Structures are given as C-alpha cells and as structure tokens.
Amino acid sequence: MLKLRGKTLEIKFEECVTCNKEKFYRLAYTYVKNSHDAMDILQESILKGYSNLSKVKDIRALDKWMSRIIVNTALDFLRKSSKETVIDKESIIVDKVATTADENLSYAIDALDPGLKTIIILKYFHGYTINEVADILEISVSTVKNRMHKALSLLRVDIKEV
Structure with missing residues (x-):
C-alpha cells in the first residue's frame, strides 16, 4: 500500500x-x-x-x-x-x-476525428477548462485550442449542411 x-x-x-x-x-x-x-x-x-x-x-x-x-x-x-x-x-x-437538432449535433460530433471529438467532449460536455483538457490529453494548450477551433469549424459546416 x-x-x-x-x-x-x-x-x-x-x-x-x-x-x-x-x-x-x-x-x-x-x-x-x-x-x-x-x-x-x-x-x-x-x-x-x-x-x-x-x-x-x-x-x-x-x-x-x-x-x-x-x-x-x-x-x-x-x-x-x-x-x-x-x-x-x-x-x-x-x-x-432527442430533437432533430440534438440528433444532428450528435451525429456531427460522432463523425469527427477521435482527437477532435475528445476535445469537444471534455470541454463542452464535461466542463473541463482548456488547461485541464491539455493536462488530461498530455498536449499543449495551443494544440487544444487549435484542435478545438478546427472541430468547431467542422461542426458548423456539418450542421449548416443539414
């Protein structure tokens, strides 16, 4: 022990x-x-x-x-x-x-690359700060910000298409 x-x-x-x-x-x-x-x-x-x-x-x-x-x-x-x-x-x-909007968002998030999906889940669904996400994933804060920006951009495009 x-x-x-x-x-x-x-x-x-x-x-x-x-x-x-x-x-x-x-x-x-x-x-x-x-x-x-x-x-x-x-x-x-x-x-x-x-x-x-x-x-x-x-x-x-x-x-x-x-x-x-x-x-x-x-x-x-x-x-x-x-x-x-x-x-x-x-x-x-x-x-x-679930509403149609919730379903569309869920499908869009599931379609993301696992690295991008993880950042979105930790930040927006579990309430971790950017620094905490960086600690959990053992990557730099700037990498988290870049990936989050990319993921949010992809989600905006996916949701607008629907």
Whole structure:
C-alpha cells in the first residue's frame, strides 16, 4: 500500500472513483453510445487505474488522470470493435426523445476525428477548462485550442449542411 499523509493512495483512488462515477460513466458512454459497453470500459479503466497507482504524479489531479485512462480505453475499444453499431433499448428511447437538432449535433460530433471529438467532449460536455483538457490529453494548450477551433469549424459546416 502506498502511504499519503495518513491516507493510503488506494483510499484516495476509491474516493475519486466513488465521487466521480456518474461523470466517468457519461464520459465512456459518450464514446460508445451503449450502456453495457460503457460499463465495460469503466470497469476496465478502474482496473487499469488501480494497477497503475504508482504512476500518479499529482494526487490532486486524480480525476483528470482517470478521465485520460477512460478516454484511451474507450478509443481502444472503438478501434477494436467492428464498424457495426449495436443499439440498446436505452439508446432507442434517448433517440426518440432527442430533437432533430440534438440528433444532428450528435451525429456531427460522432463523425469527427477521435482527437477532435475528445476535445469537444471534455470541454463542452464535461466542463473541463482548456488547461485541464491539455493536462488530461498530455498536449499543449495551443494544440487544444487549435484542435478545438478546427472541430468547431467542422461542426458548423456539418450542421449548416443539414
């Protein structure tokens, strides 16, 4: 067990996962659009995070570190899975409730390159600042800004076409 000022790192990790479980689930679900796959990604990410606790550099950024693991695990899952999309009952219900504009935006975001999609999801759906997105993705702030500008430009073009 790794000691950290009276509390073990494992306990801090458990607290982080417990406090952010809904946010982490939504992050995984944003990529796969399937509740079962999102849960699998989340479980695999928690296991990866726990087994790599010794690599944590900043305990205060444990939630960002876990978000990074979830994003990478989701992207790996998407690369490994076939191009065929499986839709569960929850997705069908959500699609029926969504407006046409919401559907168009969702499809436009899904069509983005994974690197651009990740930045949009972290910034606009999960509320991270540009600096936090840069930390999570381990890229420079200027790269985040450039990619965000490119993604927003592509989204504007896609939405105007519809």
